[in-house]
Amino acid sequence: MGQNRVRGEGTRDRVRQARELGWDDSLYGEGGEAPKGRTGTIGRQDRHDRPAGDDTATAEDGGGGTESGHRRGGPRRRGKGGKRRILRWVAAVVSLLILGTAGAGYLYYEHLNSKLKKDDLNLGGKMREHQANAAGQTPLNILLIGSDARNSKKNQELGGAKETFNGVPLADVQMLVHVSADRSNISVISMPRDTMLKIPECKDPDTGKTYRATTEAPTNESLGRGGPGCTVATWYELTGITIDHFMMIDFAGVVSMADAIGGVPVCVEKNVYSRNKKGQGSGLKLEAGTHPVKGEQALQWLRTRYGFDDGTDLARTRAQHMYMNSMVRELRKNTKLTDPAKLRNLAEAAIDALTVDKGINTVKDLYDLGEELKSVPTGRITMTTMPNFYSTRHEGKVEPQPGDAEQLFRLVREDIPLDGKAPKKRPTTTPAVSKDPAAAPGEIAVMVQNGTGGDGQIAEKRRATAVAGILTGKGYALAKADSTTNPQKKTIIRFSNAELEGDAQAVAKSLGIPLTSVKKSTEVSGITLTVGADWRQGDAYPKSTAQQDNKTPTTAKPLNGEDKTACMPVQPGFTW
Numbered sequence: 001m002g003q004n005r006v007r008g009e010g011t012r013d014r015v016r017q018a019r020e021l022g023w024d025d026s027l028y029g030e031g032g033e034a035p036k037g038r039t040g041t042i043g044r045q046d047r048h049d050r051p052a053g054d055d056t057a058t059a060e061d062g063g064g065g066t067e068s069g070h071r072r073g074g075p076r077r078r079g080k081g082g083k084r085r086i087l088r089w090v091a092a093v094v095s096l097l098i099l100g101t102a103g104a105g106y107l108y109y110e111h112l113n114s115k116l117k118k119d120d121l122n123l124g125g126k127m128r129e130h131q132a133n134a135a136g137q138t139p140l141n142i143l144l145i146g147s148d149a150r151n152s153k154k155n156q157e158l159g160g161a162k163e164t165f166n167g168v169p170l171a172d173v174q175m176l177v178h179v180s181a182d183r184s185n186i187s188v189i190s191m192p193r194d195t196m197l198k199i200p201e202c203k204d205p206d207t208g209k210t211y212r213a214t215t216e217a218p219t220n221e222s223l224g225r226g227g228p229g230c231t232v233a234t235w236y237e238l239t240g241i242t243i244d245h246f247m248m249i250d251f252a253g254v255v256s257m258a259d260a261i262g263g264v265p266v267c268v269e270k271n272v273y274s275r276n277k278k279g280q281g282s283g284l285k286l287e288a289g290t291h292p293v294k295g296e297q298a299l300q301w302l303r304t305r306y307g308f309d310d311g312t313d314l315a316r317t318r319a320q321h322m323y324m325n326s327m328v329r330e331l332r333k334n335t336k337l338t339d340p341a342k343l344r345n346l347a348e349a350a351i352d353a354l355t356v357d358k359g360i361n362t363v364k365d366l367y368d369l370g371e372e373l374k375s376v377p378t379g380r381i382t383m384t385t386m387p388n389f390y391s392t393r394h395e396g397k398v399e400p401q402p403g404d405a406e407q408l409f410r411l412v413r414e415d416i417p418l419d420g421k422a423p424k425k426r427p428t429t430t431p432a433v434s435k436d437p438a439a440a441p442g443e444i445a446v447m448v449q450n451g452t453g454g455d456g457q458i459a460e461k462r463r464a465t466a467v468a469g470i471l472t473g474k475g476y477a478l479a480k481a482d483s484t485t486n487p488q489k490k491t492i493i494r495f496s497n498a499e500l501e502g503d504a505q506a507v508a509k510s511l512g513i514p515l516t517s518v519k520k521s522t523e524v525s526g527i528t529l530t531v532g533a534d535w536r537q538g539d540a541y542p543k544s545t546a547q548q549d550n551k552t553p554t555t556a557k558p559l560n561g562e563d564k565t566a567c568m569p570v571q572p573g574f575t576w
Contacts, residue, residue, distance in 0.1 A: 112351045112363050119248075121357035123202040123226045124233025127242045128456045137181035139415050140372070143235055143246040145228050146173025171223035171231045173249070173320065176241065178412045183372055185380035187418040189408060189556075190317045191235075192388060193220040194397045200237045202230035218397065228355065238400065239409040240456030245369075248355040255299050257327075257349050263292025264327045266301055266319075267567035273576045274300065274307035281306040285576070290567075298323075307574035314385065314398075315571075321383040321559050322566045328378055329564070381561030382418040384408060387553055404553035411550060413455055414489075418552045419560065433515070436499060438506035441475035446507055447528045448481050451488035455533035459485060467511075467531050470539050474510050488532040491541065494521035495528075503527060512541040 130138035147169040171193065178187040201213040204226035211225040222234040228248050236243060258264050267290040274281035284300035284307065286293075293301050302320055309315035351363070360366060387404035391397045400406075408418075416422050438444070448468040453459030464481040471479035491513055495504040497520075504518050504527050535541055552558050559566060 109363065112347065115351050116360075116363055117355040118358045118360070119227050119355055120205045120229040121246060121359060122232050122236070122243070123205070123229035124200040124236065127236050128240075130242055133181045133415065135182070137183075139181045140179040140369075141241055141243045141245075141412075142177040142179075143228075143232055143243050144173070144175040144177060145171050145223065145231055145246060145248040147171060147223060147248055147250075168224035170220040171228070172220050174219065174231065174235070176235060176239075176243070176412070178241070178415075179373055179376070180417065181415050183376060185417045185419060185421070186373070186376050186382070186561075187412055188321075188381070188383045189412065190321065190383070190385045191219055192313050192317060192386070192398050193218065194313055195219045195386070195388060196391055196394050196397045196399050197234065197238050199225065199230070200233050202226040202233055205229070216394075229357075232357075236456070239413070241409060241413055242456065245359055246357050247360075250353040255295055255349075257353075258294040258298035260349070261327070261330050263294040264298060264323055264330060265290050265292050266323060266326060267291075268570055269567050270570040271576050272307050272568075272570045272574055274304045274574060276306055276573070281574075307571050309569045309571060311571045311574075314388075315568075317385055318557065318559075319568050321385075322568065325378070325381070325383060325559065325561045325563065325566070328381070328561060378561035380417070380419060380421070382552070383559040383561070384418060384552065384556035387555035401555060404555045407553050408556050410455070411552065416550045418556075418558060420551065422550065434502035434505050436502040438502040441506070441510070442477045444476055444503045444507065445478040445526055446471055446476055446480070447524075447526065448479060449484055449486045449528060449530040450481075451486045451491075451530040451532045452536050453485065453533065454487040454489040457533065459487070460536045463531050463536065467529065467535075470511070471507070471529075476507065476510070482528075486530050488530050489534065491517060491530065491532040491535045493518045493527065493529050494524045495519075496521065496524050496526055500527055512543070 132138050174191045174193065176189045176191075178189070180186070195218065196216050197219055199211075199214045199217050199219070199222050201210065202222075202225045203210045206227075209226070211230070219231075219234060222231040228246050232243050232246050235241065266286075268286050268288060270288045272284065272286050274284040282300040282303040282305075284297065284304045301323055303316070304319060305311060305313055305316040308319050356366075360369075387401035387408060388398040389401050391399045410416075411418060446468075448464045448471070450459055450462075450464040452463050464483075468479045468481040493504050493508050493513060495501055495518070501518075501520065505515055507513075507527065507529065508515055508518050
């Protein structure tokens, strides 16, 4: 028994945690022993002591082929029906969390807990704390990473270019899962793997090696710069979205999961065969229409680029969205998850497929996440791709599309649903124009602060000086830049007493700032203009900001989780 202890927990603690999760006591032997056949050293396994190659993940196209059950006298045992219902739930939530839409539980607690691989969450600068909504709730952001590493036997057996075996892993799949603060909806943003962007400085926690920041590099290279924590830091650098957890996924496990539920329905508009004369492609071969894919065919679907739509990585991302939505629907039906042996295999495959951040300390933490997320209906799940354009400076690469990409990031930062179903706000009352006449511009003193870092991004340099100069040009000779930074999402003008209200409104009108942004405050002396993240550039306050809509850009190609009509277009030359 000594070798089967979870660190810091005795047998009773393990059984207690099992019961807290509603698990069947019969899965433990007398006295709470682990099931026979499950032996070996059990303990926390993280990146520092796991076997090399255990945290591998996705591959790319290549040239080759519930409540504790207590009663007097001892624990209550569940019948076969109850056991199967729990097995179905656990397997479903494990798989759903891997797909970014629900939570994970556990099967054979101490056995699975020992297999949970962990790594540091963030290897870059400090991320901002979440801002709670009016009810005190905060959102939950999980970054899903699929690695193309082929340094394990399982992944090498699944094929791919042999020259990539045991190479530096690349984060070829990156999806940010945003769960709203009220847990009513889920938004997912995918970033194409060849997106050119800035990768911040990262330090490898194992070797101590520091990777200098890059001005431009493909986002998938971030994983090889110290681990998944550098991919997290890269996302935060670009989006300003605080990330709570990451999960790195091994597609070898996804294959087993598809098998366990009997296949995942996918659709193609025409007969497709993903293989060209050069031997490139995943090898996927399907007839037109909808078909369940599982096993190697499921992996081929997830890998396919050549043969779908325009043959680019963007097409592959769209196909992955369809697969994930479909798998979520299948898992939620719970109609095929009736075989306990298959369910155990599914849970085993799910845990083997995962590397998580150290904030997810046990499989019970995964279960708790599932408890939070399981109520989100598939109709409130929206899949999107970061708006992008093909780079003219880097052949075959893409760059974030100015305007639309930031709009998508802002909606997630501000916890606005991407499906357009945000609760209606009460109409705001337009403040009355002050009866106190404003002084001449040259007599109004204004202190200007730089608050452009209010959205979590790096503040625009010398923005206070620039806006003070704009005011000076409009006759406000007493306008001065303050060296103090005061991060704000939106530009605001504050005045200290009623006699200054007319002057503050005059400053707002001269810059095109709405009067709703002019407020009395005891925190300032005189008039202070704080330039927020909504006005990072330009001489006039943006009209699009003053009258900002909260619509998801069409360039993000939103796909609803309930959309069963989605079907992949087939690239010319890949039909049969």
